[in-house]
Amino acid sequence: MSFLTAFTMICCLIIMGTCALLTLNVQQIINVLEDENQMVAFVDEALSDEEARAMEKELLAIDNVSEVRFVTREEAMVNFLDRYDDNSLFEDVDSSVFRNRYLIYVEDIVFMEQTQNDLAGVYGVAKINALLKVAKGFVTLRNILGVVALSVFVVLFLISVILMTSTMKAAAHIRATEISIMRMVGATKSFIRWPFVLEGMLIGLFASLCAFLLQWGGYNLLAENISGALSFITVIPFESIIIPVLVAFCAVGVLEGMFGSVGAVKDRPRK
Secondary structure (H helix, E strand, C coil): CHHHHHHHHHHHHHHHHHHHHHHHHHHHHHHHHHHHCCEEEEECCCCCHHHHHCCHHHHHCCCCEEEEEEECHHHHHHHHHCCCCCCHHHCCCCHHHCCCEEEEEECCHHHHHHHHHHHHCCCCEEEEECCHHHHHHHHHHHHHHHHHHHHHHHHHHHHHHHHHHHHHHHHHHHCHHHHHHHHHCCCCHHHHHHHHHHHHHHHHHHHHHHHHHHHHHHHHHHHHHHHHHCCCCCCCCHHHHHHHHHHHHHHHHHHHHHHHHHHHHCCCCCC
């Protein structure tokens, strides 16, 4: 029963760890996309270059704005021409047809729509381009991943606790005679319970260490394959998160063993 419980806990911990690491990597990708998701605030053509540059402080003062970058008409024209391999069609285009503008970076895209409204109220801002649908898509994806990861963790944690409880109940039943003798000679409840709790915690610790080593090897193998096939995706190196992951595995394993043992010995058999 102990080996079966440990094996099941290892499987549950690996699934929980995989789900958590996947969520962490996807979250990093979303954060990179969020950083690249910017708003463009076009400056009113009636303002001079000096007046346009003077707007920077007012834009930075708006809540949720992390960074602004002023783009002149000339820079905007160069950026426009760089989009085309053959820009001979635009040789006669003058920079005066472009507007001065600001690239606006936000701290949290959840409040992007409110930030857009605040920017629109700044004097000198003529128009704002913001990919609100894209931002809302990122937020929805992030929320879904969080809910799924939490649900998987809770379900597998409860399964592990139930299995540990069954194991400890079986152990307590086998030792029913010994427990009865200990009661008769005056052993306290805590004296009888703690060996079972300690046994459960040790099983949980053993399972967590085995699951951690398997997770480490599997993660690195998968990361190498992903990096080779999809070079545009950056996978978080396991070595950079090895300590938090090890602590999390051990903590979850020990807690599963402790809760399962406590639940089992509360109603220990009487003889």
